[in-house]
Amino acid sequence: MIPFLDLKRINAQYRDELIEASTRVIDSGWYVQGEEVNAFEKEFADYCGTKYCVGVANGLDALILILRAYKQMGRFEVGDEVIVPANTYIASILAITQNQLKPVLVEPDEKTYNLSIKLLEQAITPQTKAIMAVHLYGQLADMKAINLIAKKYGLLVIEDSAQAHGASLDGRKAGNWGDASGFSFYPGKNLGALGDAGAVTTNDENLAMIIRAIGNYGSAKKYEHKFQGVNSRLDEIQAALLRVKLKYLNNEIKHRQEIAIAYTQGIKKDSLLMPILSSGRLERENIQNHVFHLFVIRCSERDKLQEYLTKNDIQTLIHYPIAAHRQKAYSEWGYLSFPLTEKIHQEVLSLPISPVLSLESRDEIIDVINKF
Numbered sequence: 001m002i003p004f005l006d007l008k009r010i011n012a013q014y015r016d017e018l019i020e021a022s023t024r025v026i027d028s029g030w031y032v033q034g035e036e037v038n039a040f041e042k043e044f045a046d047y048c049g050t051k052y053c054v055g056v057a058n059g060l061d062a063l064i065l066i067l068r069a070y071k072q073m074g075r076f077e078v079g080d081e082v083i084v085p086a087n088t089y090i091a092s093i094l095a096i097t098q099n100q101l102k103p104v105l106v107e108p109d110e111k112t113y114n115l116s117i118k119l120l121e122q123a124i125t126p127q128t129k130a131i132m133a134v135h136l137y138g139q140l141a142d143m144k145a146i147n148l149i150a151k152k153y154g155l156l157v158i159e160d161s162a163q164a165h166g167a168s169l170d171g172r173k174a175g176n177w178g179d180a181s182g183f184s185f186y187p188g189k190n191l192g193a194l195g196d197a198g199a200v201t202t203n204d205e206n207l208a209m210i211i212r213a214i215g216n217y218g219s220a221k222k223y224e225h226k227f228q229g230v231n232s233r234l235d236e237i238q239a240a241l242l243r244v245k246l247k248y249l250n251n252e253i254k255h256r257q258e259i260a261i262a263y264t265q266g267i268k269k270d271s272l273l274m275p276i277l278s279s280g281r282l283e284r285e286n287i288q289n290h291v292f293h294l295f296v297i298r299c300s301e302r303d304k305l306q307e308y309l310t311k312n313d314i315q316t317l318i319h320y321p322i323a324a325h326r327q328k329a330y331s332e333w334g335y336l337s338f339p340l341t342e343k344i345h346q347e348v349l350s351l352p353i354s355p356v357l358s359l360e361s362r363d364e365i366i367d368v369i370n371k372f
């Protein structure tokens with residue numbers, strides 16, 4: 001079986017260094033909020049090109065804490081609207097509702113699956129306070145257009161960069177386009193810890209300080225509590241492991257992009273919709289804005305295709321089978337209709353792509369799909 005994502009093999013590549021890093025933490029006697037977290041925050045901020053990075057417990061918390069901090073700063077009131085793509089992973093939306101804000105779901109662009117700029121502007125009301133731009137599957141949303149609209153209407157821009165570490169346009173990376181950005185280092189993400197982890201990046205010193213305090217019981221100084229905070233911190237051991245993996249992130253992205261190019265050139269089926277780059281043809285010179293966390297194709301006979309691939313020992317996944325507004329958790333939105341989003345959820349299929357997918361497996365996948 002060609003696995004969708006072989007985490008064991010991915011981390012085995014760095015086994016010695018990962019063991020050395022965890023040993024360093026074990027032997028230090030210091031496990032929370034120490035040197036490893038400080039160093040990782042600095043290294044990841046440098047990587048993204050931002051002034052600040054705050055480590056938190058996971059990606060969902062990163063998004064929750066950004067919105068919570070803006071509430072604390074008086075930028076949101078309960079019930080204010082935040083625009084978010086209807087086809088995103090549910091975490092983007094949970095972060096909004098957990099802050100008692102109102103998600104305004106907007107259909108994506110049919111080609112890139114990221115926010116449709118036209119529909120985004122139509123969705124703005126006097127209650128709109130922010131846009132949450134999700135870089136879905138690893139491709140940067142149209143941040144230039146989004147930032148222009150945000151400026152025109154005085155809105156905050158929050159990036160959900162959980163799938164897009166390292167994606168860049170004109171040399172500016174995911175996490176450095178909005179007012180603040182949430183990252184996830186869930187093990188399966190492009191930069192994955194060996195457990196849960198996340199971070200916020202921003203260029204706003206005050207925001208960074210407030211997020212850091214809220215994530216630490218609302219305290220910037222020990223036993224002095226300025227906010228009714230939570231406990232959402234990045235562990236020393238995960239920070240140490242992430243420092244190892246960050247060094248290899250660019251190489252891993254390159255491998256993903258090479259696979260994406262080979263799939264695009266090799267798969268010749270008119271019935272399949274291949275990923276489309278907003279920057280141009282899917283070729284080496286245009287690919288920096290997509291780090292291919294997922295390689296998502298569309299097929300009107302998706303279930304049949306998936307079954308066929310499983311029979312041929314190729315594991316695929318569906319990101320995602322059910323749209324957020326169709327989930328039981330949001331049953332109050334059952335009346336809403338997003339035809340394109342629903343169609344996308346019925347047709348998408350994610351092919352294996354990873355830093356350790358071999359060229360033989362890649363070619364076999366292309367071959368098998370061409371015979372469907």
Ligand SMILES: *Cc1c(COP(=O)(O)O)cnc(C)c1O
Pocket residue numbers: 058059060061088089091092134160162163183184185186196197198
């Ligand atoms: C993974 C993911 C998250 C949440 O990250 P966790 O670390 O799992 O909490 C948020 N948004 C998107 C788009 C994701 O893919």
